[in-house]
Amino acid sequence: MKPGLTRRGLIGRSVATAGGLAAVPLVTPAEAAIPAAPAPVRTPEMVDIVLQVNGRRLPLTIEPRVSLLDALREQAGLTGTKKGCDRGSCGACTVHVDGRRVNSCLTLAIRCQGRAVTTIEGLAEGDELHPVQAAFIRHDAFQCGYCTPGQIMAATALLDEGHAGSDAEIREYMAGNICRCGAYNHIVDAIRDVASQAAGKG
Amino acid sequence: MDAIVGQPLDRVDGRLKVTGGARYAAEFPVPGVVHAVLVQSSVAAGEIVAIDTSAAEGMPGVLAVITPENAEKLQADKGGEQVVSRPTLQDMQVLYNGQHVAIVVADTLDRAQAAASALKLTYKQDEAVTTMDSALNTAYRPKHFRGGARSPDSNRGDADAAFDAAAVKVDATYRTPIEHHNPMEPHATIARWDGDRVTVWTATQGISGAQHTLATLFGIPPANVRVICPYVGGGFGCKGSTWPPATLTAMAARKVGRPVKLSLTRRQMFTSNGYRPRTVQKVKLAADAGGKLVAIRHDGMSQMSMPSLGEFAEPVGLATEMLYSCPNVAVTHRLVGVNAPLPTYMRAPGEASGVFALESAMDELAVALRIDPVELRLRNYADGDEHEDKPFSLKNLRECYRQGAEAFGWSQRNPAPRSMRDGRVLIGWGMATSTYPANRRPAEALVRLQADGSVVAGSGTQDLGTGTYTVMTQVIADELGVSPRRVRFVLGDSTLPPAPGSGGSTTVASVSPAVQAACAAARQKLFSLILADPQAAGLTSADLRLANGVVLAPARRFPLSQVLARAGLEYIEGRGKTEGPPGGHSLHSFGAQFAEVRVDPDLGEIRVSRYVGAFDAGRILNAKTGRSQLIGGITYGIGMALLEETATDAETGRYVNADLAEYLVPVHPDVPLIRTIFVAGEDPVLDPLGARGIGELPMVGVAPAIANAVYHATGVRVRDLPIRIEDVLG
Numbered sequence: 035m036k037p038g039l040t041r042r043g044l045i046g047r048s049v050a051t052a053g054g055l056a057a058v059p060l061v062t063p064a065e066a067a068i069p070a071a072p073a074p075v076r077t078p079e080m081v082d083i084v085l086q087v088n089g090r091r092l093p094l095t096i097e098p099r100v101s102l103l104d105a106l107r108e109q110a111g112l113t114g115t116k117k118g119c120d121r122g123s124c125g126a127c128t129v130h131v132d133g134r135r136v137n138s139c140l141t142l143a144i145r146c147q148g149r150a151v152t153t154i155e156g157l158a159e160g161d162e163l164h165p166v167q168a169a170f171i172r173h174d175a176f177q178c179g180y181c182t183p184g185q186i187m188a189a190t191a192l193l194d195e196g197h198a199g200s201d202a203e204i205r206e207y208m209a210g211n212i213c214r215c216g217a218y219n220h221i222v223d224a225i226r227d228v229a230s231q232a233a234g235k236g
Numbered sequence: 237m238d239a240i241v242g243q244p245l246d247r248v249d250g251r252l253k254v255t256g257g258a259r260y261a262a263e264f265p266v267p268g269v270v271h272a273v274l275v276q277s278s279v280a281a282g283e284i285v286a287i288d289t290s291a292a293e294g295m296p297g298v299l300a301v302i303t304p305e306n307a308e309k310l311q312a313d314k315g316g317e318q319v320v321s322r323p324t325l326q327d328m329q330v331l332y333n334g335q336h337v338a339i340v341v342a343d344t345l346d347r348a349q350a351a352a353s354a355l356k357l358t359y360k361q362d363e364a365v366t367t368m369d370s371a372l373n374t375a376y377r378p379k380h381f382r383g384g385a386r387s388p389d390s391n392r393g394d395a396d397a398a399f400d401a402a403a404v405k406v407d408a409t410y411r412t413p414i415e416h417h418n419p420m421e422p423h424a425t426i427a428r429w430d431g432d433r434v435t436v437w438t439a440t441q442g443i444s445g446a447q448h449t450l451a452t453l454f455g456i457p458p459a460n461v462r463v464i465c466p467y468v469g470g471g472f473g474c475k476g477s478t479w480p481p482a483t484l485t486a487m488a489a490r491k492v493g494r495p496v497k498l499s500l501t502r503r504q505m506f507t508s509n510g511y512r513p514r515t516v517q518k519v520k521l522a523a524d525a526g527g528k529l530v531a532i533r534h535d536g537m538s539q540m541s542m543p544s545l546g547e548f549a550e551p552v553g554l555a556t557e558m559l560y561s562c563p564n565v566a567v568t569h570r571l572v573g574v575n576a577p578l579p580t581y582m583r584a585p586g587e588a589s590g591v592f593a594l595e596s597a598m599d600e601l602a603v604a605l606r607i608d609p610v611e612l613r614l615r616n617y618a619d620g621d622e623h624e625d626k627p628f629s630l631k632n633l634r635e636c637y638r639q640g641a642e643a644f645g646w647s648q649r650n651p652a653p654r655s656m657r658d659g660r661v662l663i664g665w666g667m668a669t670s671t672y673p674a675n676r677r678p679a680e681a682l683v684r685l686q687a688d689g690s691v692v693a694g695s696g697t698q699d700l701g702t703g704t705y706t707v708m709t710q711v712i713a714d715e716l717g718v719s720p721r722r723v724r725f726v727l728g729d730s731t732l733p734p735a736p737g738s739g740g741s742t743t744v745a746s747v748s749p750a751v752q753a754a755c756a757a758a759r760q761k762l763f764s765l766i767l768a769d770p771q772a773a774g775l776t777s778a779d780l781r782l783a784n785g786v787v788l789a790p791a792r793r794f795p796l797s798q799v800l801a802r803a804g805l806e807y808i809e810g811r812g813k814t815e816g817p818p819g820g821h822s823l824h825s826f827g828a829q830f831a832e833v834r835v836d837p838d839l840g841e842i843r844v845s846r847y848v849g850a851f852d853a854g855r856i857l858n859a860k861t862g863r864s865q866l867i868g869g870i871t872y873g874i875g876m877a878l879l880e881e882t883a884t885d886a887e888t889g890r891y892v893n894a895d896l897a898e899y900l901v902p903v904h905p906d907v908p909l910i911r912t913i914f915v916a917g918e919d920p921v922l923d924p925l926g927a928r929g930i931g932e933l934p935m936v937g938v939a940p941a942i943a944n945a946v947y948h949a950t951g952v953r954v955r956d957l958p959i960r961i962e963d964v965l966g
Contacts (some may be wrong), residue, residue, distance in 0.1 A: 074343040074344045074347070075296050075297045075343055077296045077297075097344075097346055099346055100346055104345055104346065107262075107263070108271075108345050111265060112256070113256070113259065113260075113262075113263035114255065114257070115256070116260075116420070116421070116469070117422070117499065118420045118421070118422070118502070118896070119502040119895060119896045119897075120501060120502065121502065121895055121896070121897065123502075123895060123896035123897040124420065124896045126420055153256065154254075154255065154256035155255065155256045155257075157255075158255060163254065163255070167254040167255065168254075170254050171246050171247065171250035171251065171254055172246065174246070174860045174861060174863070174864045176250075176253055176254075176701070177470075177700075177701030177702065177703075177861075177865070177868060178419070178420065178467070178468060178469045178471075178700060178701030179249070179252075179253030179258050179467065179469070179701060180260060180419070180420040180421040180469030180470060181420045182253050182254060183254075183256050201909075202905075204904070205905040205907075206904070206905055208904040209903050209905050211903075211904070212420065212896060212901060212903055214418055214419055214420050214470050214472070214872075214901060215420075215701050215864070215868045216867055216868035216869070216871025216872055216902065217864060217867070217868060218867075218871060218902070218903075218904050218907040219907065219909060219910055220864060220867070221904070222904070
């Protein structure tokens, strides 16, 4: 079966032969298969490593120069972490390593052995979204969605760091995450909302 | 049931976007995919005389090195929104620094990158024209202005004579820089050939355009090209045309016989898919002593590439033709060719740059006349479009001025520059008018009403983050009486019924009427089935109502599942179409922009501290996603006013700040709380729902509102964007 056609059952079997709607790819993360590419040519530089990503073991064979971002996107099939600049300037690739936010484009995968990596795919508890994810939807804190995983990973870290004391503080501590669609107002709304909910519970 | 259209429904694709599940072009798991990397020229003009590929070809995992010497020959590009004729490795000529000169394919991304950097090219350099300002005397008339639909010049009355005779005048030159769209998702394409058929997953604002352009270039029927793009990580115009990287990916995939993936680097985004060209605009305004405009002259020049790459003329003067009532108006557009990539549409093309000049000049005129800037605009209010000589389909601009000014507190403004302070910090208040054309183009849609009452619908349109998935779901929910949860609207696949590219704020007005018509057709078929049933004796379709999968009639009900089972159908399908724009009216949206800036008098630091925008954009289909578009456009405008400029090294013609560290875009602390107002109104002329696109409108007028506020704060008139610290330090 071609990738992206796995949901044809949703639409109805007679429709599936009619082209059009039947062929539209709409792949959810659960259905996303890890690419079955032929193994790259093995060279002496390559090393076998094991990462811990979202609580699961992830064995990889990579060259030492491969960034954590490329390892996640191109080898592990975890494409929720985005590449916006590959230079540490935009924040789209933000993930947590041992609970701290880092730019995965500036982090070598090989340096992450033995450390806990969390990506956007690992934030929700099953079907239950993380409060920041839910707040982003409620406040429409994105448009195109491409910077969104990085914004959310930065925002959850910011809350843990205790930097959501005011709108000005939120803006300052989110300054490393660019949103070109300009959803900043709504992102601040979402973070403030989660911070005040947490304060209310506390 | 209350109407779903208009409600602030959460984005239906929201969950996929916050969980990392929304797949963008580079993220489809195509089995066996290998990686391509582009190589760019390091000179601005000349010819490639030698290409040494030996080192690259010998590196591990390298599958192909494609250069002009071994590239597949392509047909001429005739399709798409904008004809982009080069560079697709068809010859050895170099016309700008950063031109694609090779594509390297390897089994992993890092190996492709390493091999790309090992390529050795030798050039014979020619003298290059690297900046527009050094070549203004070579300005020429565009050959295909607005696709050849009209002249680049227009005249109403005699602007020069009226200017010469007038009492109060402004005569100034305004400049806007090269800007790059910089969507967060760099352009990406995966291409896979199956015989003479190709599937491309590509980041595009127009799947139909991509389908036809690729078909033309590769000499295959459009039906052999399938374009898939369910999510776009921002476009802002740079994904509107089918640029060479998509073509080169397909070429590479054919060459290596495997699927190939290409993602542009951020640096490559600066020379691969257009930009907003630099403009130099001379504006003359003249008024009588009462503030009534008697003459407007707007002579605009915009930067172009060398002509053989295509043509793009920034239409800076179009808003000038219609924004104010004035008997004498002259507009011209000229181009200045330099050794640069081909420019293109960028959010609010024409208006963003042109209205900066016009609305800065209006502020200068208000100062010269000692009339309040809002009052000056009201004295010159255009009740109809004096250029097209047509009525507006809807114009509530007066209300935008009134509601915007009230929300901002404009009446408290002291007009004297440097008169308002907070401690030592200077405060400035400025305003400007916004306008953008409302557009509609032919589109088609298909709807299937299923036995369980759910609906699947689709159109070959796009969702750039603008909310297409969500608002079309709302339209269907209302038309077919179902909960939005039971609707699945699909887009971004060229096998769906065709729709126009998403650019120029066209999508809502084009696609929603087609979706409505498709729903009506499905409902009509359903009602016909029921009326043919003996149990429906005595009923007419006027008695029937569809709600939640049941057709209700007086004293009778017909569950969809039973109707379909009896007819032996799995679903009922309806198709609908939208035609092109209606004639007879001038179609424009409007707005009023109000900005407060705070300027440090010693350091010159300029911050936007408060913002109000009031917009007349017809009926808003979703207040939540609609507000996101408004704050997004205003934020883009803040970047234009204070931050954004692509700088060219005059010696080499190379962009020196081609990354997100030095090409500054607004970040969180640059953007204050933005107040947005939708002025009530519906535009029934443009489409049956009364809606208009709002992607560009909120960006127009932001830069002049801020520039006018900076003048009010400091007394310094900045006519050259972006406004910098050194401009106001004097």
